[in-house]
Amino acid sequence: MGLTITPVTVQASEEAAFESAVVAAHAERLLRLALAVVDDPGEAQDAVQETLLVAWRHWPSWARLANPSAWLTRVCVRQCVRRRRRLQRRVFWSPGQWAVARAQVPELDGRLLDLHRAYRHLSPSQRAVLYLHLQEGLTVESCAGQLGIRPGTARSHLGRALSKLRKELLDV
């Protein structure tokens, strides 16, 4: 007599496997990355959710991914870029969105506040490379691998990002 597995059981076990391999292993890291790339925490959270949903759709072929972490990073940054563009297109803000903007100003002082102003002028790609390099400690080559870009491009993003930050700090 064969073992009967109901669809509900299969779905539940797949969900558990997915949560363990993807959500538990990567969600926190992706959220930090998204928070570095987009200015709105809600958008960052949604970018991570979208990333996880894309991953869920790819779950049947997950084992074939050569580097799941890099794949997730690329998807997450892409989601952040989409959301950032959408945010920039908004002209009129609702009261709720003003609350978001107000909440966005971190409790920074002195030169970190100057850095915060300069950071707002960095592109999503520059932010992503800066975050991966400085916070995750990746080499420029690894950053490029994670983002699916050439090392020279990653080096250029990092150099320009640091240059903008340096300029802001020196100008003050």
Next chain:
Amino acid sequence: MSDPGSLDEEVKQMARDYLDHRTRRVALFYLGPRPVVRCRRGHVFTTTWVWGGSLKGIRLGPLRFQHCPVGNHWTLVHRVPYSEVTEEEARSLAAQHPDVPIP
């Protein structure tokens, strides 16, 4: 005049501090009504639910992944109609803080 190398290091260190601050802190945000959701471990909490096209398209029905503040874990959650919230859960909801901040 300061050494360009040490200035670069100083800028990098400041950028590290800034990114650490920025990514650790998730600001409170309120963009709409806060529905009740239940995570896979059965925890019930309120959240901000923003529908997206892809969320509607998923075959599993209404769900999303997010941080559960009750169990302090990332999980898949389902919306729960208020009519299905038990009395005990309602008391718990009233007592607990909302789902933010996320670590």
